[in-house]
Amino acid sequence: MVTRKRFDDSDCPVARSVDAIGDWWSLLIVRDAFDGSRRFGEFQRSLGVAKNILSARLRALVAGGVLESVPASDGSAYREYVLTPKGKALFPVIVALRQWGEQHFYAPGEPHSRLVDSRKEQPLRMLEVRSADGRPLDPDDTTVHKVTTP
Amino acid sequence: MVTRKRFDDSDCPVARSVDAIGDWWSLLIVRDAFDGSRRFGEFQRSLGVAKNILSARLRALVAGGVLESVPASDGSAYREYVLTPKGKALFPVIVALRQWGEQHFYAPGEPHSRLVDSRKEQPLRMLEVRSADGRPLDPDDTTVHKVTTP
DNA sequence: CGGCATCCGATCGGATACTG
DNA sequence: CAGTATCCGATCGGATGCCG
Numbered sequence: 177m178v179t180r181k182r183f184d185d186s187d188c189p190v191a192r193s194v195d196a197i198g199d200w201w202s203l204l205i206v207r208d209a210f211d212g213s214r215r216f217g218e219f220q221r222s223l224g225v226a227k228n229i230l231s232a233r234l235r236a237l238v239a240g241g242v243l244e245s246v247p248a249s250d251g252s253a254y255r256e257y258v259l260t261p262k263g264k265a266l267f268p269v270i271v272a273l274r275q276w277g278e279q280h281f282y283a284p285g286e287p288h289s290r291l292v293d294s295r296k297e298q299p300l301r302m303l304e305v306r307s308a309d310g311r312p313l314d315p316d317d318t319t320v321h322k323v324t325t326p
Numbered sequence: 327m328v329t330r331k332r333f334d335d336s337d338c339p340v341a342r343s344v345d346a347i348g349d350w351w352s353l354l355i356v357r358d359a360f361d362g363s364r365r366f367g368e369f370q371r372s373l374g375v376a377k378n379i380l381s382a383r384l385r386a387l388v389a390g391g392v393l394e395s396v397p398a399s400d401g402s403a404y405r406e407y408v409l410t411p412k413g414k415a416l417f418p419v420i421v422a423l424r425q426w427g428e429q430h431f432y433a434p435g436e437p438h439s440r441l442v443d444s445r446k447e448q449p450l451r452m453l454e455v456r457s458a459d460g461r462p463l464d465p466d467d468t469t470v471h472k473v474t475t476p
Numbered sequence: 477c478g479g480c481a482t483c484c485g486a487t488c489g490g491a492t493a494c495t496g
Numbered sequence: 497c498a499g500t501a502t503c504c505g506a507t508c509g510g511a512t513g514c515c516g
Contacts, residue, residue, distance in 0.1 A: 181489085181490085183354075189428045190357050192427040194423065200345075227480085228479085228482090229508085229510080230479095254477070280412055330487070331510085365498085377500085378489080379488080
């Protein structure tokens with residue numbers, strides 16, 4: 177049988193991450209979770225994804241420890257999906273993808289959504305990435321760095 | 327006809343990035359490019375991917391402006407694939423994925439590869455992510471930030 | 477509303493053979 | 497070595513209907 181190649185046993189952390197996330201849908205679900213979505217219907221409306229696909233992805237993300245299924249906070253009979261610490265740790269990935277998209281796929285001044293948390297409505301805060309020794313980064317530097325959020 | 331949903335016209339930068347990268351293979355190709363791979367065979371051996379798939383992905387990445395096809399530097403008749411500035415800008419994405427994988431898919435002390443650039447063999451440099459106003463990041467903070475590399 | 481089951485066309489991707 | 501071409505099973509994923 178010809179199975180799809182897996183990367184969960186690769187010796188590369190990037191490959192293992194890729195394998196654990198699963199597919200793009202999952203990443204967009206995580207994005208929506210950071211953006212405040214918690215309910216099945218919220219994800220579904222936001223993503224425009226088929227319900228069976230969403231269902232399968234949510235299940236996989238819960239199984240992978242990225243999301244956690246908890247009782248609805250409003251007392252209804254349904255479940256809500258919230259990010260686990262492991263899921264929250266994907267924040268830099270989402271931010272990095274967002275940055276790349278903003279830099280390369282938008283005309284200057286073209287508006288785009290999801291710049292702030294839709295729930296808290298907090299303004300954008302600027303972060304800087306700099307080396308620990310204070311030297312600025314060479315944009316052409318392709319060395320593999322280790323990024324930590326202190 | 328039922329076509330796969332595209333995100334290139336989404337108003338979300340994350341979705342546009344996801345759409346532009348295409349699939350996980352493409353991301354791993356970019357990872358290898360950061361790691362020093364340039365030749366078709368290098369990518370093929372490193373990834374273990376079928377040649378037709380690799381061929382298609384390389385073509386898509388070149389078409390998308392992430393890679394550039396240049397004459398081989400050693401004078402041979404073949405092509406090499408190097409990162410464009412747009413491709414190099416994916417560096418934070420790769421690093422973020424690597425970090426997540428290191429934190430969640432490796433036993434403490436378990437070795438993993440690709441921690442340094444295989445060509446330059448430079449040592450790991452530590453980066454810190456901090457807010458521009460100097461305050462440390464709250465790990466529970468789900469606000470959407472903007473990350474810049476000055 | 478939140479989900480599961482089923483169908484089925486579209487796409488993915490591994491294997492292999494072939495070319496220069 | 498660097499691809500291209502073709503085959504074909506496996507998987508993806510949109511649409512739809514059903515149910516509590």
